[in-house]
Amino acid sequence: xxxxxxxxxxxxxxxxxxxxxxxxxxxxxxxxxxxWIAAGGLAVIFFVGMxxxxxxxxxxxxxxxxTGMYVQDSLGVFFKQFFLLAGILVLIMSVEYSGRFxxxxxxxxxxxxxxxxxxxxxxxxxxxxxxxxxxELITITFVVLVSFQRDRASSIEAGVKYxxxxxxxxxxxxxxxxxxxxxxxxTNFNEIAAAQKTLASNPIFLVGxxxxxxxxxxxxxxxxxQVWAPDVxxxxxxxxxxxxxxxxxxxxxxxxxxxxxxxxPTITAQWHVxxxxxxxxTILYGSxxxxxxxxxxxxxxYSSIANAGFLLLGVAALSKAGAAAMIYYIAGYLFTxxxxxxxxxxxxxxTESDDISTFNGLGQRSPMLAAVLTLSMASLAGVPPLAGxxxxxxxxxxxVPMAATHPIYLGLLAAAVVGVVISIYYYFGIIRAMYxxxxxxxxxxxxxxxxxxxxxxxxxxxxxxxGILPDTLVQISTPAVEVLKPELPVKVAVAP
Amino acid sequence: MQPGLPHYLAxxxxxxxxxxxxxIARRSLLVMYMSLELxxxxxxxxxxxxxxxxxxxxGQVMVFFIIxxxxxxxxxxxxxxxxxxxxxxxxxxxxxxxxxL
Numbered sequence: 001x002x003x004x005x006x007x008x009x010x011x012x013x014x015x016x017x018x019x020x021x022x023x024x025x026x027x028x029x030x031x032x033x034x035x036w037i038a039a040g041g042l043a044v045i046f047f048v049g050m051x052x053x054x055x056x057x058x059x060x061x062x063x064x065x066x067t068g069m070y071v072q073d074s075l076g077v078f079f080k081q082f083f084l085l086a087g088i089l090v091l092i093m094s095v096e097y098s099g100r101f102x103x104x105x106x107x108x109x110x111x112x113x114x115x116x117x118x119x120x121x122x123x124x125x126x127x128x129x130x131x132x133x134x135x136e137l138i139t140i141t142f143v144v145l146v147s148f149q150r151d152r153a154s155s156i157e158a159g160v161k162y163x164x165x166x167x168x169x170x171x172x173x174x175x176x177x178x179x180x181x182x183x184x185x186x187t188n189f190n191e192i193a194a195a196q197k198t199l200a201s202n203p204i205f206l207v208g209x210x211x212x213x214x215x216x217x218x219x220x221x222x223x224x225x226q227v228w229a230p231d232v233x234x235x236x237x238x239x240x241x242x243x244x245x246x247x248x249x250x251x252x253x254x255x256x257x258x259x260x261x262x263x264x265p266t267i268t269a270q271w272h273v274x275x276x277x278x279x280x281x282t283i284l285y286g287s288x289x290x291x292x293x294x295x296x297x298x299x300x301x302y303s304s305i306a307n308a309g310f311l312l313l314g315v316a317a318l319s320k321a322g323a324a325a326m327i328y329y330i331a332g333y334l335f336t337x338x339x340x341x342x343x344x345x346x347x348x349x350x351t352e353s354d355d356i357s358t359f360n361g362l363g364q365r366s367p368m369l370a371a372v373l374t375l376s377m378a379s380l381a382g383v384p385p386l387a388g389x390x391x392x393x394x395x396x397x398x399x400v401p402m403a404a405t406h407p408i409y410l411g412l413l414a415a416a417v418v419g420v421v422i423s424i425y426y427y428f429g430i431i432r433a434m435y436x437x438x439x440x441x442x443x444x445x446x447x448x449x450x451x452x453x454x455x456x457x458x459x460x461x462x463x464x465x466x467g468i469l470p471d472t473l474v475q476i477s478t479p480a481v482e483v484l485k486p487e488l489p490v491k492v493a494v495a496p
Numbered sequence: 497m498q499p500g501l502p503h504y505l506a507x508x509x510x511x512x513x514x515x516x517x518x519x520i521a522r523r524s525l526l527v528m529y530m531s532l533e534l535x536x537x538x539x540x541x542x543x544x545x546x547x548x549x550x551x552x553x554x555g556q557v558m559v560f561f562i563i564x565x566x567x568x569x570x571x572x573x574x575x576x577x578x579x580x581x582x583x584x585x586x587x588x589x590x591x592x593x594x595x596x597l
Contacts, residue, residue: 129558136565143572147579156580157592163573164528164589168519170569171535174562175512178539181555182505182546231595298595 005059005072008049008080009120012087015041016113023106031105035095036451038109039088042116046084052077056483058126067190071126078327078480079123079254082334086246087116089338092455094239097345101237102151112243115141122251126262128177128187128212131255135173135219138251139166145240146232158235165228169218176211179204189263193485196266209264216259219252220308223281230289233301238348241297242341245304246334253311253330257323260315261484268318269489275316276408280415282309287422296344296354299426300337303380306419307333310395313416316409317398318488323481325394328466328473332379332387335462339376342455343369346446359430360437366446370434372456379463381427382420387466392420394470405489504545511538525577525587529570536566 018041019034026034052074061068091112098105118137125131143166147159177187183205184192192199199205218225233241260268268275286306293299314326346369347362348354363370379386396416403409448456466473511534518531540559547555581587 129554129561132558133561133565136569140565140568140572143576147576150579150583153583154595156576156583157595159576160525160580160592161595163569163576164519164525164532167529167532167569167573168516168535170565171512171515171532171539174536174539175542177558178508178542178546178555181543181558182550185550185552187554187558234595 003059005057005070006121006124008045008084009117011045011049012042012113012117012120015045016110016117019106019110019113023110026106032095032098034106035091035098035109038113039091039095039451042084042088042091042113046081046088050077050081050084060130061188067126067188069127069130069188070121070124072124073483074480075254075257075327075483076124078476079250080120082250082331083116083119083123083247086243086250086334086338087112089342089455089458090239090243090247092451093242093338093342093345094237096449096452097237097239097349100349101148104148108145108148111141111145112239115145115243115247119247119251123254125255125258126189128180128189131259132170132174132177135215135251135255136170138219138248139170142166142240142244142248145243146236148240149237152235154235155237156235158232161228161235162232166218169215169225172211173215176208176213176215179208180212181208183208189258192263193265196264199264200267200270206267209267212259213256216252216256217278220249220256220311221305222278222308222312223285223305226282226285226305226308229305230298230301233304234295234298234354236297238297238341238345241300242338242345245300245337245341249304249308249311250330250334253326256315257326257481257484261323261486265485265487268315269487272316272318272402272489273406273408275312276406276412279309279312279316280412282306282312283415283419284309287419287426290426291422293426294355294357296356296359296430299356299430300340300344303423303427304337306423307380309419310392310416313395313399313412316412317395317402318486319398319401320478320481320484320486322395322398323484323486324474324477325391325398327477327480328394328470329391331473331477332391332463332466335459335466336376336379336386336388339372339456339459339463340380342452342459343373343376346448346452350446356430356433357437359433361434361439363435365444366448368453368456369446369448372460373434374431375460375463377427377430379467381424383424385464385467387463390467390470392416394474501545501549504549505542508538508542508545511535511541523589525580525589528589529573529577533566533570536562 056073058068059070118134121134143163146162147156149155183202221229286302290302314322379388382388382392515531515534543555
């Protein structure tokens with residue numbers, strides 16, 4: 001029993017409860033300050049509370065067992081820092097946006113912290129039970145965060161859609177966990193990994209695993225569980241959309257990495273064609289559907305589907321290089337998407353619509369915001385020297401060696417290249433609107449507070465840092481995936 | 497005849513399929529929500545059956561997690577459906593079509 005490992009999670013939970021309690025004594029006009037307190041608290045935890053994982057340590061296992069429900073390793077620490085940084089930036093964004101909420105400003109901050117808590121637990125998951133609890137903590141808090149603008153019909157509609165589809169995905173996952181437990185006799189990742197040679201031929205276990213993967217695919221919005229993403233992204237308040245795009249997706253990614261490469265690497269290798277097909281379809285679906293979109297948030301929803309496909313390239317690569325490229329890509333995605341949504345939430349805080357034409361003339365109105373949004377769109381499209389370019393390059397590079405083993409990988413590479421080309425078209429549509437989009441509805445410059453400027457600065461520095469000096473993060477991401485054990489598929493003779 | 501593990505699993509799979517059918521086929525949000533609960537309880541039944549026949553209590557602990565989570569989900573979900581009804585005077589999925597292209 002080693003509960004000192006989860007000290008960061010305990011602090012975040014206390015911070016969330018503290019914000020809820022402080023709300024009782026805080027006059028209504030001062031409640032936005034709670035957002036600064038929450039963001040500051042997270043910053044303190046980020047700089048003080050994080051320790052390097054010198055060695056793999058487990059918590060909450062059976063007495064004397066060399067394993068446990070919760071694991072602290074380099075991968076978990078990397079993702080915990082990722083989630084804390086995302087939480088800080090999202091809280092800064094939501095303080096700016098909170099003028100739009102009729103009531104419950106401090107509840108919004110505290111629910112954001114609880115969603116963050118779920119993500120932190122997801123980063124250290126080593127057991128299907130903890131995976132379920134962490135994912136549900138994320139899903140249920142997000143249902144509330146999505147439908148937070150109760151006075152807007154679209155927000156409630158998005159919330160109901162997320163609720164029904166999210167609960168369906170959870171039900172699949174729970175049933176899958178039941179089947180996995182029944183056939184393996186345990187829910188611990190290490191114990192399943194030890195028994196996977198025999199489990200690989202157990203149909204009940206395989207069906208259970210498929211159901212679990214379906215639940216995780218919903219979280220990262222991969223085909224065929226992607227239908228919710230555009231609607232929910234469009235209807236939610238901008239900071240929620242940003243947290244969904246970054247935090248919730250990254251939680252799905254870290255769980256996917258742990259399940260596929262820590263619990264069942266042999267079965268993952270057998271199923272590589274499935275991951276190739278899903279990755280290719282997800283990239284093509286997201287890219288093609290994004291073309292006709294007029295709503296910027298909806299566009300980001302389709303972009304998020306396409307990016308889930310790019311991330312799955314790393315899974316299809318079946319190698320440590322692929323996993324390292326995934327976490328590089330998602331780190332770049334954090335800075336890029338949060339920069340975009342910070343600008344979006346400043347622009348949308350004034351207007352009701354989020355049509356692309358809202359951004360007309362932003363280049364003259366607020367050159368600074370327009371420049372940041374341009375950088376982030378260019379990074380999403382994969383223009384060098386920005387984070388998105390290096391991320392996509394590393395992912396494609398990790399898939400290339402596999403092309404010699406199976407021709408389907410050539411199709412995947414082709415789909416990825418087509419996706420990149422299409423994405424340049426729709427991301428640059430936003431840039432075109434900002435600089436050559438005709439007259440703006442309003443001409444006065446947008447007010448940005450200094451914390452927003454700071455958040456934008458962090459995002460821009462992050463994008464350029466990951467684009468220009470990729471080695472610095474590669475040196476972190478490569479050892480981070482050492483705990484994963486991907487395997488290559490064994491050539492099996494096809495039965496006649 | 498003594499019912500064995502396969503019988504419980506068959507009932508559980510049947511419950512799960514019925515729940516899924518309800519979510520897909522029914523158009524009232526409340527009925528869809530009930531069907532979702534049915535799917536969760538199918539998983540509970542499977543877990544308890546596996547625990548009982550494999551002499552391993554971990555599955556029963558998991559059931560407590562699921563019941564708790566389901567309760568939280570219902571609290572949030574019903575509140576949301578009530579908010580939707582107040583706003584739109586409807587709880588049918590056909591009327592949830594304002595978000596598209």
